[in-house]
Amino acid sequence: MPEGLEAAIYASAAAELVEHQITSVEVDERCGDINSLTSLVGDHICGVKRHGKRVALVTECAEVELYFAMTGRLIVNGVAPIAALEYGPANERREWDRLVIETDRGSLRVNDPRRWARFTLDPDWSNLGIDFMSPAQALGGALQTQCHRRCSIKTLLLDQHVIAGLGNMLVDESLFHAGIDPRTSCDSLSSVDVDGLAEHISAVVTELESRGGSHTGTLNPDLRRALAGCPLDGAPLQRMNISGRTTIFCSHHQR
DNA sequence: CGGCATGTTTCGCC
DNA sequence: AGGCGAAACATGCC
Numbered sequence A: 001m002p003e004g005l006e007a008a009i010y011a012s013a014a015a016e017l018v019e020h021q022i023t024s025v026e027v028d029e030r031c032g033d034i035n036s037l038t039s040l041v042g043d044h045i046c047g048v049k050r051h052g053k054r055v056a057l058v059t060e061c062a063e064v065e066l067y068f069a070m071t072g073r074l075i076v077n078g079v080a081p082i083a084a085l086e087y088g089p090a091n092e093r094r095e096w097d098r099l100v101i102e103t104d105r106g107s108l109r110v111n112d113p114r115r116w117a118r119f120t121l122d123p124d125w126s127n128l129g130i131d132f133m134s135p136a137q138a139l140g141g142a143l144q145t146q147c148h149r150r151c152s153i154k155t156l157l158l159d160q161h162v163i164a165g166l167g168n169m170l171v172d173e174s175l176f177h178a179g180i181d182p183r184t185s186c187d188s189l190s191s192v193d194v195d196g197l198a199e200h201i202s203a204v205v206t207e208l209e210s211r212g213g214s215h216t217g218t219l220n221p222d223l224r225r226a227l228a229g230c231p232l233d234g235a236p237l238q239r240m241n242i243s244g245r246t247t248i249f250c251s252h253h254q255r
Numbered sequence B: 001c002g003g004c005a006t007g008t009t010t011c012g013c014c
Numbered sequence C: 001a002g003g004c005g006a007a008a009c010a011t012g013c014c
Helices: A004-017 A034-038 A136-144 A153-158 A168-178 A191-211 A221-226
Strands: A022-027 A045-051 A054-059 A063-067 A073-076 A097-103 A106-111 A118-121 A238-242 A245-249
Touching: A004 A045, A004 A054, A004 A073, A004 A106, A004 A191, A022 A034, A034 A118, A136 A191, A153 A168, A153 A245, A168 A191, A168 A245, A221 A245
Parallel strands: none
Antiparallel strands: A022 A097, A045 A054, A054 A063, A063 A118, A073 A106, A097 A106, A238 A245
């Protein structure tokens, strides 16, 4: 999905519909249960929630989770807050609309060519870790409790049960700034290392938020594709698969 | 044209 | 038991 930063952008766009009354719901049956979602008709949207990469519309009777997977785009009142999603389609086709909610004063659509989007009534978010925009101290605390694990630090950061909202780009960017090799086993990091990493995560999140999204980092998609030199000194970057995800890092500056 | 892509879940194998 | 890797999902883009 878009990562947590994009979910936050989507959530604030969806907030435009607060206090509107839902007049119709159309859903691709492969992306959500038609019966439960159409039960929302008549409800008023009274708020929008976000935790990590998950967004939910709150009505007086229920909550609907909007999960965007990799290529889901939100369109509110005909406007896409993120016009061109990285790794998403260049154009938009109405046939890719997987959810359309009409209200008395506007509309919301989720457009996803890849059809991985999911819409769930009254979702259970209790298994998610703390939100990635939490203070650095809280992020560090969450990581400390998991440092006994022997998985790589990258795997830990991608685990939504530990910190919710970090995705592949934010994780690579954070580890680059922290100077930590993504393959490092969690249990070999000191508590000082972990707290320092949490500070870097927090700084990266704040910085990329101000720049406009997860794709605006030093290790941006253009650099990732081209595998250009290390932004610090031009030395060759490494590309490898970790935890099933393409990982870019500098073996000289990340140890 | 082949391989890759901001993600999650499931399954089989240590 | 728990963790890891591969596969599955589905389709546009480089």
